[in-house]
Every structure is written in structure tokens, then in C-alpha cells.
Amino acid sequence: MITRRASGIPAGYPLRPAHRPGGAALFLAALLGAAGCSAAQTSPRAIVDAETGQLYGGVRDGRWIAAEAMDKGTLEGAELVRYANDGTRGNSSVLRPVPTDETCSNPTYRPQSGAGAEAGTYLAPDWDAAPRRATVLSTDNPTYRAALSDWLSARGIADPAPAIAQLVRVDLEGDGRDEVVLTAERQRGSITSTRAGDYSVLLLNRLQGERVVTVALRADVYPEDCVAECAPTRYRLFSTLDLDGDGRLELIVTSEDYEGIGRAVYGLDDLTQPALAWHCGP
Structure with a gap:
């Protein structure tokens, strides 16, 4: 049995004590937020x-536009800025469509300058796409390992000492209260099989009121053996950026298995499914 992408599950993950902005800061943030919301984007931003x-x-005026619905002329002559995974703003480039030998779901664009490929994300924002930076935490944190073990146990997976792959703290909403992203996996089978007790998860821990809840953006758990029918997938947090200009950060998640790689954008309004995505592979 495989359980995927459960969400909204209460958990006991501790977060850093909230820093609550004072009245003046909140008033200024409200003014800036209102100004940002009222500024219409005249054309889609790729x-x-x-x-x-x-x-x-x-994205246009806060609405996501799938790749197949994008006007091909949107990128013609437009300068896009490359943001590194840590939010550092890099150089701008004009992109052009290029053919590719890979089997990919969406069109491929490369810099006209011929610059080499680098990890990151090209955007054309009128706003700061990285207003807050993520902090990488130690994956040996015993509190988070114990909490992950409890979360897995509730789903029929016994792992008293899980190995965390990523542990990242970031204020996604800009409210002074941190969220924590955790990725982990145990994969002991082959490229197409898993053993009972294997799993691969990407969990987001956030405050709702004064209560911490865990949302599983991606969660594959295998309480039983799965032979020749289950290709284990590894999930990683790729980046956190404000992709639509609303002041909140979206999560970009990498999914990788033996057949290929893909990335998906998750917005805070709906964490149950990606807002945008692409995949390369069969």
C-alpha cells in the first residue's frame, strides 16, 4: 500500500519563537502590501x-498560467533575472526557445548569450523575489528526528532514528513566524521496488493560530513490500521565492527518480497540489 501527500496533520514540531512586528511595522507592511496588490501586471511574467x-x-495579477497556456511572444526580448537557490539576485538574460534531445513536458528556453546552465530560477519581477532568506539547520537535531519518527509511526512506518536529508527554516508568509521544511527518505529496494518500511517525504511545519500542524507536500510511504511496481522518488526543497509578487514565498520542490527529474511550485493558498510544474524523462 502506498500513501501519498497527506495534509493538515497535527504534529509537535517546535519552531523558533515568533518575532511579532510592532504596530508601526505592521502598518507599514500593510501599506506596502496594498500597494503591491494594486499594481497590475500588464503582461504575464514567465x-x-x-x-x-x-x-x-x-503569473499575471496573482494568477498562475500553465506553460501550455503561455503566449509564445511573452519571452521575446524580455530580460529575466536569475535568482540563485539561496535567493541571491544574479545577472539578467534574454532567453530564446531551443530544441532539446530530452523528453520534457514543457518548452525549453536558454540565454541568447550562450551562457551555461546554472541552478536557479529565471524571473522578470518588479518586486524583490527574495525578501526573506532561508536558514539551513542541522539535520542531526534530535527533536526533529523524534518528531519525524512519530509522524512515520502514525502511518505504519517504524524508524526510531530516521536520517533527515534537509532541515530548513524560513518565514514564508512574512508574519515573523517561521515555517520549517524537512525532507527524508529510506529507500532500500531497487530502482523499481521498495521494501516494507521505506518512505520518502517532504514535510512543511507551520503555525495555525498557536497550534503547529504538519502538511505533507510529498509523502510516499510503503508499509508493505512493493516489487517491480514502485520507483522510489527523492524529494528536495529547491528554493523559496516570491514568484507572484504578493510578498509571500512559494516553495519550489525537486522530484527525482531513476527515469527523470521534475520541479513543482507550491503556493501557500493550496498546498495540496502544485501551481506550476515541469518534468523531464519518460
């Missing part, structure tokens, strides 16, 4: 994976 050249799609 979002492109800098490493593969895959077009995620775009």
Missing part, C-alpha cells in the same frame, strides 16, 4: 528553470 531551461509557466 518563470523558467535556469538549470534545465524548462518553462514552469507564468
